[in-house]
Amino acid sequence: MSPISYRDMRNNKHQIKVLHTCQAFPCGEDEFILEAMVRAGCEPICYGCFGGGCGACKMKIVSGEYFPEKKMSRAHVTVQEQETGVVLICCVKPRGNIEIERVN
Numbered sequence: 245m246s247p248i249s250y251r252d253m254r255n256n257k258h259q260i261k262v263l264h265t266c267q268a269f270p271c272g273e274d275e276f277i278l279e280a281m282v283r284a285g286c287e288p289i290c291y292g293c294f295g296g297g298c299g300a301c302k303m304k305i306v307s308g309e310y311f312p313e314k315k316m317s318r319a320h321v322t323v324q325e326q327e328t329g330v331v332l333i334c335c336v337k338p339r340g341n342i343e344i345e346r347v348n
């Protein structure tokens with residue numbers, strides 16, 4: 245797990261923790277969580293379109309605030325799922341430190 249650095253804090257970066265792998269990476273408020281995860285070389289999760297359409301990056305936000313910047317396909321994330329924290333991480337940006345985990 246990598247701690248968030250002073251430089252990251254100055255750049256308004258938040259720490260994203262992946263619970264099932266115990267990995268962590270910084271993500272700015274202006275970037276999507278999936279982009280930061282790929283850049284950090286974090287766990288090789290599945291991803292495809294980077295646009296909320298394929299559903300490959302579906303994960304659950306266990307704690308922390310986020311902003312859904314792009315529309316998520318309702319074929320992959322229902323309203324009920326989203327209410328429990330399930331999102332497509334290519335569509336959301338953090339508003340603070342976040343903990344995420346895989347959705348089966």
Ligand code: FES
Pocket residue numbers: 291292293294295296297298299300301302332333334335
């Ligand atoms: S990468 Fe396709 S929905 Fe996120």
